[in-house]
Amino acid sequence: MKINVLGTGTSQGIPVIGCHCAVCRSNDPKDKRLRTSVLVRSDTTTIVIDVGPDFRQQMLREQIEQVDALLLTHEHNDHVSGLDDVRPYNFMTRRDMPVFGLERVLDELKVRFRYIFDDNPYPGAPRIKAIPLEPYLPFHVGDLQIVPLTIHHGSLDIFGYLFPHFVYLTDVKAIPDRSLELIKGIDVLIISALHHKPHHSHINLEEALHYIERIQPKSCYLTHMSHEMGLHASIQSTLPSQVSFAYDGLEINI
């Protein structure tokens, strides 16, 4: 299995429009962060988790010609607003794109993308098959088994996704014990860490490191970072040895 990190930035992306901070002005490619998303691939199956506003750019950058399903963590715009760009995959495969997520999230898509779900959509509109998931109930896409895990994102309950040997948790504010128990000692953990200050709906770096301490993954990557986290090159050296800042384009082999 291979994980391809498509984007690692918070909702505004980095650089932030109009910002002149050191991170936003940095020439280091690792300081340029598109909106948070990952691609998970087995020999036969390709899945993308979240379709933010940079989805098209990410698929072009990584030359992804096959996507078997989209998994959604939650309904915030930086995780869904690229949905219209599934059309090339519809055209190539001549089938609906399966989109998995919480029922509440899929219902929200039907409001925000009403034209997709019209009884008579205009020709060329995206073709989506919305498939609701229950927390902790395993499901399959191709040869991959996946378990949706409940995590808390402020007052919102959202999904993380557990694969064999890999778990993806973004927009975390708290992880319930039931989910924690399922991921202890996992090989690879990707978890969000917004910046250094406290935030009402995201863990900061310190809180993320506390969770990592409890989960004890063999290796761990941080994602969904804001420009206030600091320069990749200077902040990476402050992390424990098994923890790294993820960056756009990072590939992890499992």
Ligand SMILES: [Zn+2]
């Ligand atoms: Zn900035």
Ligand SMILES: [Zn+2]
């Ligand atoms: Zn969010």
Ligand SMILES: [Zn+2]
């Ligand atoms: Zn987000």
